[in-house]
Amino acid sequence: MVNRKWYLVAIGxxxxxxxxxxxxHADEKLRFASTQAGWDNSVVPLGVVSVPLFLxxxxxxxxxxxxxxxxxxxxxxxxxxRADSRLTGLKDVTKETKLxxxxxxxSNFVLLSALLKKYGxxxxxxxxxxxxxxxxxxxxxxxxxxYDGNGGLGVPEFQRGDVKTIALGSELTLMQAVTARGxxxxxxxxxxxxxxxxxxxxxxxxxxxxxxxxxxxxxxYAEMNHASPEDAKRVVDQxxxxxxxxxxxxxxxxVSVTQGLQFKRISRPPTAEEIAAAFDVVWQxxx
Numbered sequence: 001m002v003n004r005k006w007y008l009v010a011i012g013x014x015x016x017x018x019x020x021x022x023x024x025h026a027d028e029k030l031r032f033a034s035t036q037a038g039w040d041n042s043v044v045p046l047g048v049v050s051v052p053l054f055l056x057x058x059x060x061x062x063x064x065x066x067x068x069x070x071x072x073x074x075x076x077x078x079x080x081x082r083a084d085s086r087l088t089g090l091k092d093v094t095k096e097t098k099l100x101x102x103x104x105x106x107s108n109f110v111l112l113s114a115l116l117k118k119y120g121x122x123x124x125x126x127x128x129x130x131x132x133x134x135x136x137x138x139x140x141x142x143x144x145x146x147y148d149g150n151g152g153l154g155v156p157e158f159q160r161g162d163v164k165t166i167a168l169g170s171e172l173t174l175m176q177a178v179t180a181r182g183x184x185x186x187x188x189x190x191x192x193x194x195x196x197x198x199x200x201x202x203x204x205x206x207x208x209x210x211x212x213x214x215x216x217x218x219x220x221y222a223e224m225n226h227a228s229p230e231d232a233k234r235v236v237d238q239x240x241x242x243x244x245x246x247x248x249x250x251x252x253x254x255v256s257v258t259q260g261l262q263f264k265r266i267s268r269p270p271t272a273e274e275i276a277a278a279f280d281v282v283w284q285x286x287x
Contacts (some may be wrong), residue, residue, distance in 0.1 A: 049184045050107055051250065052260030058278045059270050065189040067282045068201050068247045070181040074111050076239050078137065078150050082138060084163050087145065090167045093121040098143040100128030105263040107180065108147045111169055133258045138163065151235035154225035168238070178252030194282060199285040205247045219236035248284035 048070050057064060079099070081087045093099070093116065101109040116123065126143050128134040135157060138146040145166065152158030152165075169175070183201070190197065192196065211217040224231035253275065260266035270278070 017120075033132075039046055048181050049179050050265075051179055051253070052110075052263070052265040054182065054184055055253075055257060055260050055270055055278070056266045057268060058102060058274055059268055064278075065187055065190045065280045066182040066278060067185050067190065067197055068183045068204075069179040069250050069281075070183050070247070072177065072179050072246065072251065073241075073244045074107075074175040074178075075241060075244060076180075077108055077147060077169040078151060078160075078165050078239070079112065079115075079145050079147050079167040080138070080152065080163045080165050082141075085144060085164070085166075085167050088246055089119075090115055090121065091119045092166075093119070093123040093145075095124070097123035097145065098122055098126050099145040100126050100134040100143045100147060102130060102147070104129060105265055108149070109177070110263055111172060112147070114172055114174065116222060126199050129161060135163075145208055150225070151239050153231060153235045154227040154238050156191055159227070159231065163197055170205060170239075175252075178248045178255045178287045182250055183247075190200040190280060190282075198283045201247050205257065205285050208242070208245045208247070246285050249281055250279050252277070253264050 012053070049066075054064070054066055060134065079090065086092065087097070097110060099116075101112055103109065109125070112125070123145075126137075128137050128143055129144065131146075131148050131255065132141070134146040135148075137143045139162070140166050146163075148155070148158075155161050172200065183204075185197065186214070218236065219229055221236070222229045225232065257269060261269065
C-alpha cells in the first residue's frame, strides 16, 4: 500500500510550487496516473509511459504527446538468484539456466535479453509473472534467476540474505543515455494547458531536487517500503542516481524505436514527421 503521508508531502510541495505567491491558478487541476512504485515515482506523476510503448501508440494515431523525460537509463532494475546458487553474474548463465521475466516485451524482458547478448550467453527465458510470483519461483527452485524493480527494498528474502544480486541494469551501457520512461499527456491537454504543464514539470524537478537534498524524503521512502533507512539509501544510491530523474529532453529515441520494433511494441517504424510531432518538451531543467 502506498504511504499516504509520503504522497501528501509530495503533493503539498507541488501545489506550493505551482501556485507560488499568487492564487490565480488555484482552480487548475491535473489528474495523475502511474503504473510505477519506485523511488523515481514517489514524485506525483501524470502518466508515466515507457518510450517504446508510447511510440507504438503514436504510429497507431493516438493523439498523445511526451512532454518530458521521467527516467533515463536502466539502473532501476536488478536480477538475483538464491544465495546458494552457483551464479555470480549473468556471465555464468548456461542453456539450462532458467531466467524469469514479467511478460514478453516488458522492460525487464527487453533489458534481460540485451544483457544476455552483451555477455554472449543463452539461457531459458521463462514468463514468471510479477515480482512476487517470480520470487516464489526462485525460492522454490522452479527458476534460477528473478528480477526486481526496486532493489528488493522491504522484501524479507533480500533483507535476510536469502538471495543475492547477480546483475544490475546499469551494466547495460547501451541504455545509459536512453530515456526509458516519459511523462505523457493528450494533444488537447497540451494545446489548452501548456502553461500549467510547464509549472507542473518545474514543480516535479523541484520535488526531485528536494528528495535528494532532504533526509526526510529517504526516511519516508523507507517507511513506505517497510525498510530501514540504511537499506533505502542503498537502493537509491545503487539504482536511482539523481541524473536519471532529470526532467526535460527525451534522448535515445532511435534505440527505443529499435527495441519497440524488435519486441513488437511498435507495428512499423515511425516517420520523421511522427517523431517530431510526438515529442514536445515543455520545459528543460536549467532553463
